Amino acid sequence: MKEKFKQMMEVIHLSEKLKYELRHSWLSNGRQESVAEHTWRLSLMAMLVGPHLEREVDTLKLLKMTIIHDLVEAEAGDIPAFDTQNDQQAKELKEQNEEQAILNIRELVSGEQGAEWYHLWHEFEAKETYEAKVANALDKLEAQIQHNEADIDTWLPIEYDMSYMLGRHTQFSPVLDQLKDVIEEEADKKIRQSTRSG
Template sequence: MIDNNFKQMIEVIHLSEKLKFELRHSWLSNGRQESVAEHTWRVSLMAMLITPHLEKDIDTLKLLKMIIIHDLVEAEAGDIPAFDTLDNKEAKQLKAKNEEQAILYIKELVGGEQGEEWYHLWHEFENKDTFEAKVANALDKLEAQIQHNEADIDTWLPIEYDMSYMLGRHTSFSPVLEQFKNVIEQEADDKINNTTRSG
């Protein structure tokens, strides 16, 4: 007889498959649209690369858990681009409501202490309560900009030109992440200026 714990694990894994076909408003350098799963993987890679350079000690396992759990919610709630909620209070509230329902569902699906842990880690990320949460949030935003920088600029919406210079609100708490942000912002600036000159 199969242990119910393993059946629950398989259900969570089946849910996560949706992230492989849930598309983001980001395009790859080869012209294909990016999936949420691909974004999450690279945010996790960035976390592994940056943690040795941060000015404070960080719980890397907790950081990686936060990154993965944060995006798992999108398997239920879908991915909403940041520019859709930027200046839209109603859209922001609806997104928050849908994501809260999704994390509650995931909490029950995972079950037990682990389900509780995932629920609290998701909220910690959302509220930026800790250094780990702030780093996770910053990396999430920085990866999105890196992907925009790699994509054909024809895929950019007008608002994304401005958003390329708004990353500081997510990185200002950390001198190391500020430096990292500056490199990414410079790439965006070069891309915009090169396109303007060639156009």
């Protein structure tokens, strides 16, 4: 078992990189957010929202997905969606780097557990199952919540528009659509206040 624990430690050490891999989001205290912080709150949101969804959700699977989905960024780095939105070459490079990272993670974790993580990551990316759709929607909603909490001076011009595009991620779920409305209202209020004061 000692050898197995040593292997687990390799995965745990890899995950430490997510504590210092920074996202494009900023915190309300003016510090840049780490990937690990985003993942933690996304998982908290899954626990809070899960019981209120209109369909039964596999909570354990949902939590595993939220925890695993950004683990590839320990190797591939965090690349904001808007950096690849209109750049097919950048999008393909990101996909290749993340695919290689999840292959490496599958080997590192190994066995049935490695295979499960690999499949859960791909399921999240495909956005076809109910759990994957919920996880993806919450991922986008958490990012907007963080933007709403940050100083608006940290927002990029594209992020003003993106504040009103969350519906494409939540439209499959009336419950998540309602949550999206609350988050968009917060964004709209922040934008209007900055316009008045600016």
